[in-house]
Amino acid sequence: MKTENTTQVFSAAGKLMLFGEYLVINGAKSLAFPLKFGQTLEINPLPESKILWEATSPDGLWFNCELNEKLEVVETNNDEATGLLARLLGECHRLRPELNVYNHFKINANFDLNWGLGSSSTFVSLLCQWAKMDPYKMLEISFGGSGYDIACATAKKPIVFERTPHYHYAQEIDLSNNVTDKFLFVYLGQKQNSRDEIKRFGKRSHTEADIEQMDAIVDKAVNSSTIEDFELLLNQSEDLLSPILGLEKLKDRIFADYKYSIKSLGAWGGDFFLATFRDLDKAKDYFKTKGFTTMFTYKELVK
Numbered sequence: 001m002k003t004e005n006t007t008q009v010f011s012a013a014g015k016l017m018l019f020g021e022y023l024v025i026n027g028a029k030s031l032a033f034p035l036k037f038g039q040t041l042e043i044n045p046l047p048e049s050k051i052l053w054e055a056t057s058p059d060g061l062w063f064n065c066e067l068n069e070k071l072e073v074v075e076t077n078n079d080e081a082t083g084l085l086a087r088l089l090g091e092c093h094r095l096r097p098e099l100n101v102y103n104h105f106k107i108n109a110n111f112d113l114n115w116g117l118g119s120s121s122t123f124v125s126l127l128c129q130w131a132k133m134d135p136y137k138m139l140e141i142s143f144g145g146s147g148y149d150i151a152c153a154t155a156k157k158p159i160v161f162e163r164t165p166h167y168h169y170a171q172e173i174d175l176s177n178n179v180t181d182k183f184l185f186v187y188l189g190q191k192q193n194s195r196d197e198i199k200r201f202g203k204r205s206h207t208e209a210d211i212e213q214m215d216a217i218v219d220k221a222v223n224s225s226t227i228e229d230f231e232l233l234l235n236q237s238e239d240l241l242s243p244i245l246g247l248e249k250l251k252d253r254i255f256a257d258y259k260y261s262i263k264s265l266g267a268w269g270g271d272f273f274l275a276t277f278r279d280l281d282k283a284k285d286y287f288k289t290k291g292f293t294t295m296f297t298y299k300e301l302v303k
Helices: 079-095 119-131 135-140 148-153 194-202 208-223 227-245 280-289
Strands: 002-004 007-019 030-045 051-057 060-067 073-076 103-109 159-163 168-172 183-187 262-264 272-276 295-297
Touching (some): 007 208, 030 119, 030 148, 030 208, 079 119, 119 148, 135 148, 148 159, 183 280, 227 272, 280 295
Parallel strands (some): 051 103
Antiparallel strands (some): 002 007, 007 030, 030 159, 051 060, 060 073, 159 168, 183 272
């Protein structure tokens, strides 16, 4: 947190999950990346008993509202977002009645919100950083999910994340440059709603052996030192999850002629995917010919 006079500024990193998608909800280990993209929250106190909220992205102002001292809506351009905001601010005030909620809040994302990089999780993290509250509990009463994205929001490097009924555990790790230098993140352009996908996953069946297999993949990935070994793990993860989710692997569906590994990230079939490569220019040219033009290397995207 930075304080300039009475202004407070907080920051939170976006996220991408590489291993453990869906299964992490039921206790599997996951491996995830905090991103250089994220959101900042600037807070300035107001002399009146009201709340002003403005949310911007590279496309400009996308959400704004005004709430009165009872957290009732005075003005808004998005009823659903305002309802959630009022509920969470009310929770902050209930648990911390001494907290001054009468502020002008300005939240800014430095990425396209359609990319699915964590606009919801960074919002929760920022709100809880300001209110000094448990972000995992706030996530439970708002968007739901495993909480790995909350861990990423304040992480400085990749994490192994694990959730049990009693705790959330995140350990920062280092991956070999021999591996990550061959990562290309490509935007598929089909944004998924994580809450809907989690509900769909809840209706699918999986076994304890599936959880154990994902744990083994994550453990091996952390210690992998060559891209060839890492690609085997990427392929194993896809082979494991495809029948569990009842979804065709992305490589089989769109990129069957690509020479190296293709790995869905997060909610399958939507936002970004990972492609490995040996020659970066050739990889970029391949995806451009397929119509995919938004791409980042590991160093460009990951903290």
